[in-house]
Amino acid sequence: MGREHIDTRQLAQLTEQSQDLHSDALRITGRAMAPTASEEDVMALQTAASLENLAVGVYRTAARLPFIRSGNKTLVTFISTTTRQHEEHAKAFNAAVTRAGGRAQTGTDPKYAAVVRKTLPTVKTPADVVKLAISLEDVAAQTYTKNVGQVSSGPLRRLFGSVAPVEAQHRATLLAVQALLSAGDESLIALPTDVAKLPPAVGSVGFPDAFYPTADASPVSEGAIR
Template identity: 70%
Template sequence: MGAERVGTRPSAPHTGRLGDPYRGTSRGTGGVRAPVASEEDIMALQTAASLENLAAGTYRAFARLPFVANGNRTLAEFVTRTARHHEEHAKAFNEAVTRAGGREQSGTDPKYAAVVREALPTLRTPGDMVGLAISLEDVAAQTYTKNIGQVSSEPLRRLFGSVAPVEAQHRATLLVVRALLSAGDERLIARPADAGKLPAAVGSAGLPDAFQSTADASPVSEGAIR
């Protein structure tokens, strides 16, 4: 499925640059001196890592669900690949926070961890799973987009700016998947897609908004280490 490829293809954020926002500075491979990180920078990175830890763990839990493990192969591949993306993002944020002088965040975002704990036992269908995944990807994309204007240095703005679009891609893919599930035929979730059988809603499902909202972004302190 073309839309599914968009959401799962490793892109620029999955290069070596992702894990080293201070590359080219004195904290990286040489060059100009890196700016000192603020307390807000460290909290923002820890919160981002907590969101990514939660997302990675949630997608791993998705992969174990019978209707994923024994269901549509394309959807199962998306779940597995997206879990790896979130693991890479968590590693990148934690590498950045330790370079900035903070403590690595191995925990999960407390607000959304509670949501996931409550929701996981209730998932009965692929549609249920996709709804929860959309929520996690949306809050991550909104949070990192807002963080771009909150952190104090260009390397960190570049890091958040490289991850936010990937989360938005994940969400877009999931919105298309939800539209296909609503059509009542899981076989439509396939790669390559049978374009002649796709419902018209797929054409706009993945991009419902002209701009990325930040209204529901998590505060920088939400997943910070106390």
């Protein structure tokens, strides 16, 4: 894709779309209760909450890193906004869990918590933070997308179906940021930015999939309370 096709407002639009999708997800949460939820429904909701709890922890840790805290202001704002959204998603999933008769999940997904513990000591740059965040957003988006076809009621399908695109938007924004970091000029991560210096990949890198994949979705039992 040539430079003339790059959308100079991409990061801003992705952020705005994420906010809009997030608002939609929260509105749907109030209706996401099933009078007769299955055991699989409860496990799926607990696993979702465990993924959200883990994302919150990672973003909070990232925000405290000196090279993030005193670094690029646009990235700092993105981390702050995304942390809040993950906190609210965790509350949404746990509210649905308790309405379904299950226990709220306050822990983190054991599989990916182990990955995070192994990875965090190697995080030395903003690019490392972005790479880790992309992996967490991707597994959440894939999991919720698959959950839509696994839960037993319309309200729960709408809940998962409304949160999944928020996580996909987070990933899309991070992929765009990753491309800008790879260009070697962190100043490009700005709103507005210098379009003449943008790498061509920024115009398409955030949307690598025509249909969101689910091959790496977490099993419904992965983060369930035992």
